[in-house]
Structure formats: structure tokens, C-alpha cells
Amino acid sequence: MPLRPTHPLVDGRTTDSALVRAYRGDRPEQTPVWFMRQAGRSLPEYRELRARGDMLQACLTPELASEITLQPVRRHGVDAGIFFSDIVVPVLLAGVEVSIVAGRGPVLEHPVRSAADVLALRPLDPAALDPVREAVALTVEQLGATPLIGFAGAPFTLASYLIEGGPSKDQIRARALMHSDPHTWATLLNWCADVTGMFLRAQVEAGASAAQLFDSWVGSLSRVDYQRRVAPHSKRALDHLRGLDVPRVHFGLGTDRILPQIAALGVDAIGIDWRLPLDEASAAFDHAMPLQGNIDPALLTAPWSVLAAHADDVLERGRRPPAHVLNLGHGVPPETDPDTLTRLVAHVHGDRPEHD
Numbered sequence: 001m002p003l004r005p006t007h008p009l010v011d012g013r014t015t016d017s018a019l020v021r022a023y024r025g026d027r028p029e030q031t032p033v034w035f036m037r038q039a040g041r042s043l044p045e046y047r048e049l050r051a052r053g054d055m056l057q058a059c060l061t062p063e064l065a066s067e068i069t070l071q072p073v074r075r076h077g078v079d080a081g082i083f084f085s086d087i088v089v090p091v092l093l094a095g096v097e098v099s100i101v102a103g104r105g106p107v108l109e110h111p112v113r114s115a116a117d118v119l120a121l122r123p124l125d126p127a128a129l130d131p132v133r134e135a136v137a138l139t140v141e142q143l144g145a146t147p148l149i150g151f152a153g154a155p156f157t158l159a160s161y162l163i164e165g166g167p168s169k170d171q172i173r174a175r176a177l178m179h180s181d182p183h184t185w186a187t188l189l190n191w192c193a194d195v196t197g198m199f200l201r202a203q204v205e206a207g208a209s210a211a212q213l214f215d216s217w218v219g220s221l222s223r224v225d226y227q228r229r230v231a232p233h234s235k236r237a238l239d240h241l242r243g244l245d246v247p248r249v250h251f252g253l254g255t256d257r258i259l260p261q262i263a264a265l266g267v268d269a270i271g272i273d274w275r276l277p278l279d280e281a282s283a284a285f286d287h288a289m290p291l292q293g294n295i296d297p298a299l300l301t302a303p304w305s306v307l308a309a310h311a312d313d314v315l316e317r318g319r320r321p322p323a324h325v326l327n328l329g330h331g332v333p334p335e336t337d338p339d340t341l342t343r344l345v346a347h348v349h350g351d352r353p354e355h356d
Contacts, residue, residue, distance in 0.1 A: 001243060002243060002244065002245070003204075003205070003244055003245060003246070004205070007205075007207060008140060008143075008147065008148075008207055008209050009209050009245065009246060013144060013145050014145060014146070014147040014209040017032075017079070017080075017145060017146070017147050017209070018030055018031075018032035018079050019032040019034070019079045019080045019147050019149075019209075019210065019325060020147055020209055020210065020247060021323070022269070022290055022323040022324065022325045023210055023247035023249060023268050023269045023290055023323070023325065024247055024268060024290070024323075025268070025290050025322045025323050026322075026323060027322060027323040027324070028323070030349055030350065031315060031318070031324055031325070031326050031348055031349075032079035032080065032325050032326070033078055033079055033325070033326040033327065033344075033345050033348045033349070034078040034079055034080040034081075034082060034149070034325070034327060035072070035076075035078065035327060035328055035331075035332050035341060036082065036251070036271075036327060036328055036330065036331040036332065037331030037332040038072040038076065038078060038082060038332055038341070039068050039069050039071060039072050039081075039082060039084045040068075040084070040332070040334070041332075041334035042332050042333070042334055042335070042336040042337075042338055042341070043071055043072060043075065043338055044338070045071050045075075046068055046071055049064065049067065049068060054099075054100065055086060055100035056086065056088075056089065056092060056098075056099065056100055058084075059084065059085045059086055059089050060089070060131045060132075061131070061135075062131050062134040062135040062138055063135075063138065065083075065084050065085065065131075065135040065139075066084075066135050066138040066139040066142070068084040069081050069082070069083055069084040069135075069139045069148070070139060070142055070143070072341075073143065073146060075338060075342060076338070076341050076342045076345045077342070077345050077346070077349075078345055079146065079147075079325075080146060080147050080148065080149050080209075080210070081139060081143055081146060081147075081148045081149065082148075082149045082151060082212075083135070083136060083139065083148060083149065083150050083151060083203055083208065084135075085132065085135075085151070086100065086106065087106075087151075087152060087153025087157065087158060087161075087196070087214060088100075088106040088153070088158070088161060089132070089199065090124055090129070090152070090195040090196055090198065090199035091158065091161075091162070091195060093124060093125075093128040093129065093195075094121065094122055094123065094124040094125075094128070094195050095121075095122045096108065096112075096121070096162070097109055097110065098161075101166075104166060104167060105166065105167045106161050106166060106167070107165065107166040108161070108162060108165045108166065109165075111162060111163055111164065111165035111173075112162040112163055112188065113163055113173065113177065114184070115181065115183075115184045115187075118184050118187050118188045118191070119187075121188075121191050123194070123195075124194070124195040124198050124199075126198065126202075129198065129199065129202040132199065132202050132203060132206070133202050133203075133205070133206040134206075136148065136150070136202075136203050136206035136207050136208055137206050137207055139207075140206070140207030140208070147208075147209035147210060148203075148207060148208045148209055148210075149208060149209070149210045149211070149212055149249075150200055150203030150204050150208030150210070150211045150212070151200070151203075151211070151212045151213075151214060152196040152197070152199045152200040152203075152211075152212075152213055152214070152237065153196055153213075153214050153215075153216075154196070154213050154214060154215035154218065154234050154237065154250075154252070155189045155190075155192035155193040155196060155230070155233040155234060155236070155237055156174075156189070156215055156217065156218055156221070156230045156233070156234070157214065157215050157216045157217045157218065158192040158195075158196055159174060159185075159188050159189055159192050160174040160217045162188070162192070163177055163188075168217070170220055171217050171220045175220065175221070175225070178225065178229050182229070185229065186229075186233075189229075189230070189233035190233060190236065192233065192237075193233045193234070193236040193237040193240075194236070194237075194240070196213075196237050197236065197237040197238070197239065197240025197241070198240060200213070200237070200238075200240060200241065201240045201241055201244070204241060204244050204246050205244070208246070209246065209247075210246060210247045210248075210249060211241060211246055211247070211248050211249065212248075212249040212250070212251060212271070213234065213237060213238060213248070213249070213250050213251070213267075214251055214252070215234065215250065215251070215252035215253075215255075216252065216253055217253070218230070218252040218253065218254065218255060218258070219252065219253045219254020219255065220254075221258075223257050223258050223261070226258045226261055227258070227261050231258075231261050231262075231264070231265065234250075234265055235265050235266065238265055238266060238267070247268040247269065248266070248267045248268050248269075249267060249268065249269045249270070249271060249292060250262050250265060250267045250269075250270050250271065251270070251271030251292070252271070252273075253273050253330060254273065254275070255270075255272070255273070256275065256276045256281075259281065259284040259285070260284065260285075263285055263289060268290065269289065269290040269291065269292055269323075269325065270285075270289055270290075270291055270292065271291075271292040271293050271294075271327065272291055272292065272293035272294040272329065273293065273294060273329040273330060274293070274294050274295065274296035274297065274298075274328070274329025274330070275329070276294070277294075277317050278291055278293060278294055278314060278317040278318045278320065278321065278324065279317040279320040281293075281294075281321075282317075282320040282321040283320070285321070287320050287321055287322070288321075288322065289321060289322070290321055290322055290323040290324070290325070291318065291321040291323075291324055291325075292324070292325040292326075292327050293314070293325075293326075293327050293328070293329055294314060294327070294328070294329040295307075295310060295311060295314055295326070295327070295328050295329060295344075296310065296328075296329055297328045297329060297330050297331065297332065297333055297336075298333075300328075300332070300333065300336045300337075300340055300341070300344075301333075301335065301336065301337075301340075304340075304343070307340070307344065308347055311326070311344060311347060311348065314326065315348065326348050
């Protein structure tokens with residue numbers, strides 16, 4: 001089923017936006033910019049709202065999720081909103097008990113670590129995603145010509161949370177299961193691919209103008225393990241968007257050794273973390289793939305002259321791919337001064353007064 005006639009990409013609201021053009025390889029006159037985790041802890045208005053409830057409750061309250069998504073667009077003047085949610089929302093909606101612990105992240109009281117645990121997982125009822133659809137529709141109505149980016153966690157990162165029971169530095173248990181019980185591993189990742197793919201499709205059908213798959217923990221994998229045991233499941237997740245003409249973006253940390261494998265997933269653009277200069281990343285695709293990134297988040301607290309010079313370097317290197325969307329190499333740290341992000345957006349857009 002194609003996008004509805006009232007979808008922003010179909011009725012023309014976002015079709016020619018700088019972000020959509022860049023993702024599709026058509027370099028706009030002005031480099032588009034948005035920030036991963038732009039909606040969240042760095043904003044005082046977000047903290048004020050969140051004082052009234054927990055994270056997952058906010059994600060599933062349409063009016064609240066919409067308002068939080070819109071806050072950084074209003075404040076910073078970024079070229080896109082990123083839907084406020086969490087990668088474990090579809091897991092929660094499928095019946096898995098998960099909570100967000102302040103300062104730690106998603107935590108499961110009962111991790112998924114055996115064949116029996118995996119077999120006990122239930123399919124996601126499409127109707128459970130109705131709050132997500134409603135939140136996206138509310139947001140898109142307010143955004144007008146500014147595109148909304150839908151997002152979801154890649155199967156490996158999602159499975160890592162399920163197996164580890166929470167965030168992990170090296171995903172030891174996940175990688176152990178991958179090799180010790182390949183069948184259970186594949187079954188689990190297929191389940192993750194389907195729930196996260198449905199989550200992503202729901203956002204796009206409701207009005208998101210682009211879709212980004214986050215694989216935050218993929219850097220712990222070897223190239224061979226990624227290609228054989230992970231990439232097919234990421235492709236399965238993205239295949240849930242089949243029939244929807246929407247730009248698809250992949251972002252992962254530590255992906256320098258698997259960039260060709262990521263391109264083979266069929267994405268339209270690839271996000272690069274802060275470790276790899278964009279011109280070097282572009283060479284891995286023979287300068288044919290639009291790229292996103294890759295300001296070092298650590299420099300958001302550096303003196304402005306340092307950050308501005310770094311941003312200019314990233315913009316210059318971003319001239320090698322066919323198009324470039326400026327972003328961070330990871331998410332906005334919670335201690336970031338929001339005014340720094342606003343100033344950075346103006347800088348990228350070319351508003352550079354004498355003292356800049």
C-alpha cells in the first residue's frame with residue numbers, strides 16, 4: 001500500500017525540503033542540519049514536562065510525545081524533527097516488561113537468554129501502535145513544511161538490550177548467544193526485526209518523511225559476524241517499508257569496517273560517527289552515497305571558536321558525497337547548553353556575524 005495522498009511527501013509539503021532532497025542525493029543550496037537526541041534532556045522545557053511522568057509513559061501519550069518532538073524544532077530552527085520515542089517502545093507494546101531507568105536506560109527485569117525465552121515472545125499487534133500513529137499525525141500537522149524523521153532500533157541493538165537486560169559496553173552475552181545457539185539467535189533477531197519494522201512503518205504511514213534505523217551497538221561486531229548474522233535482519237526490518245517511497249537512513253557507532261555491508265541494506269543515506277572523516281567515509285562508496293554527520297558531541301562544550309572550526313571542517317569534508325546532512329556523530333549530551341545548538345544551526349545555515 002503506497003503513501004496516502006495526504007502524506008507530506010505526496011501532497012508536496014516536504015517533498016522539496018532540504019532534508020529530503022539531501023537524503024535522495026540532490027544537494028540543496030543550504031546544508032540541512034538536525035541533531036540526534038535533539039528532543040530531550042538538554043532542553044529545560046523538556047525537563048519541565050518530564051517531571052510529570054516517566055519516559056515510556058511520555059512516549060505513549062500522543063500529545064506529550066508530539067510536544068517534545070516539536071520543542072527543538074521551535075527552539076533551534078533545525079531542518080527536521082526526530083520523533084520522540086524509544087527503541088524499546090515496540091518491545092513494550094509486544095508485552096515485554098521493560099522500564100527506563102534514569103541515568104542508565106532501558107532495563108529488563110527478565111532478560112531474554114534462552115530458546116524458551118525467545119519462543120515466549122509474542123507478535124506485536126498492529127493496533128498497539130495506535131498511540132504512535134496519533135503522535136506522529138499530531139506532530140506532522142504542526143510541522144508543516146519541516147519533515148519529521150521516524151526512527152527505530154536495529155535488530156542487533158534491540159536484541160542486545162533484551163539479552164543483556166540493559167545497556168552493555170561490549171554485548172558479551174549477545175555475541176555469545178550469536179555463536180553458541182545460532183538458531184535461537186536468528187529467531188530472536190527476526191522477532192526484533194518485525195516489531196521494530198512495524199514500529200517504523202507505523203511512523204511513516206502516519207506522516208514521517210524519512211526513516212532512520214539506529215544500530216548503536218553494532219561497533220562490537222566483526223565484519224564477518226555483521227554480514228552473516230546481523231545484516232540480513234536489519235534488511236528484514238527495513239523491508240517493512242516496502243512500497244513506501246520514503247528515504248531510508250542507517251546510523252551506527254563504529255561502522256567504519258562494515259560500511260559496504262550497510263550500503264547493501266538498500267538505504268538512501270548513511271550516518272557516520274565522529275571517528276571517521278566524511279571524505280574518507282565517502283570514498284568507501286566511491287562518493288556516490290549521501291552521508292549524515294559527523295560533529296564530535298564532545299565539542300559541544302568546547303569554546304565556540306573550536307566548535308565552529310570543527311563544524312566548518314565537517315562541512316568541507318561533506319562536499320565529497322553527493323549530499324550531506326549535518327548532524328552529530330552520536331546524540332546530544334544532556335549537559336549541552338541549548339544555546340550552543342541554536343548557534344550551531346545558524347552557523348551551518350550561513351548566519352555568521354562578525355563575532356561568530
